[in-house]
Amino acid sequence: MPKRAIIIAVIAIGIAVAAIFTSGFGLWSGEDAPPEFYGNVDIREVDLAFEQSGRITHMNFDEGQRVEKGAVLAVIDQQSLSDDLRAAQARLASAKAQLVKSRNGNRPQEIGAASAQLEQARAQLRQARSEYERRRGLVASGAVSRAQFEQSRESFDVAQAAVDSASQQLSLLRAGSRREDIAANVAAVEQAEADVAQAKTQLGEGQLIAPSGGIILSRVQEPGAITSPGATIYTLTIDKPVYIRAYAPEPQLGLLAPGTKVDVTTDSSDKIYRGTIGYVSPSAEFTPKTVQTEDLRSDLVYRFRVVVQNPDSGLRQGQPVTITLVRTKGRKQASYK
Known part of the structure; x- marks a missing residue:
């Protein structure tokens, strides 16, 4: 066989082997390559x-x-905040004590003292009445002057008023606090509790x-x-959870259902991060200038979010990344342009 023919045959065999191992130099493959998307790690x-x-x-x-x-x-x-808290707590204690006092009513000793004052006023009234009656019988005969009689009548009136006052005071002590006073004391306690809560906050x-x-x-x-x-x-x-913001054109939306598994890669490392699509925007927008895609930047795209499952320090906020859909066995990938 001529030497030239041998060389040509060897070259042909080499090209055929290379085509097999490179899937036709990338021009044909047993299945379509999984689609890729481009985005950035969210800055949070x-x-x-x-x-x-x-x-x-x-x-x-x-x-x-x-x-x-x-x-x-x-x-x-x-320091000033601690002082405010202690002052509020003191006001609360005072308001609670006043409420307890109003609910419990007056002590027996206080009622007893008021009762004694009433008896003393009654004794003074009896004495004043006796003196008044005596002088009233003598004023007509001139044994007692009109001035002395008028003085005894005034003393009698004052004694009667003192008995009325002492009687009313005893009645108040026996009746206890009014419902309105108790309600006011309850409100004062609630206000003091609110002041304590605010001071603690x-x-x-x-x-x-x-x-x-x-x-x-x-x-x-x-x-x-x-x-x-x-x-x-x-x-x-905020570095956990790690979110990736990416964009996809409308023809590829069918590939981006929430829960879809994806692989995330960066230009600075060979590590593959696992992620899940967690959110797809319901409205379209123009591709941001920071996102590099193969389409024209004026094309409308839909934003979606990827939640990274195994983040580490290799993913930094703002870093550009590539998202690749993970093929599911038995599932045919949708075609896209």
Whole structure:
């Protein structure tokens, strides 16, 4: 066989073998390649601030440190808040004591004292009446002057008024507190309880608590600074759960049912992250400029969310990623353009 023919045959065999192992150099395959989508890891940040003003006494974390949900990040001076709480608790104790007093009524000793005062007033009335009657019989004969008679009558009237007053006082003590007074005391207790609850809330607001786990992105203030309500103290990035925001054109919406399994990859690592489609937007929007797709940027797309099942530090917020649908055995992939 001529040498030229041998060379041509070897080349032909090599091309055929390469075509087999590369599925026709990518031009044919036993099945369609799974569709890919492009997106970014969601940026989830929260600015944390006190709801009270005061001087910061403690800043417990630095930038880059991880914190758990419920961790105390910072503290402001709580002396005035503690004083307010103690004052509110004292007012509550006083209001409760007044309520108990009004419900229990007056003590027997108080009723006994009022009864004794009434008897004393009655004795004085009898004496004044006797003197008045005596002088009234003598004033006509001139044995007693008109002035002395008028004085005895006034004393009698005063004694009668004292008996009436003592009688009314004893009646009030025996009747006890009015329903209106008891209701007012109940309201005073409720108001005092609300003041205590508010003071406790304000005291708790003297601590800045992490609302969720994450990484401290920035530390804005330092101990000794005087802060005001709403002023940022820390910025926290929320790293769990990890969400990915991606976009798909309308012809591919049929592939993106919630619960669909996907693989997530990045350009910086060979690791494959497992994820699940958790949400598909009901409305269309224009492709954001930060998302790289093969379609024109002016095309309308639908946003969807992927929840990553096995996140780690390799996925950083804002990082571009590629999402690939996981093939399900026995399920034919829908065609797409």
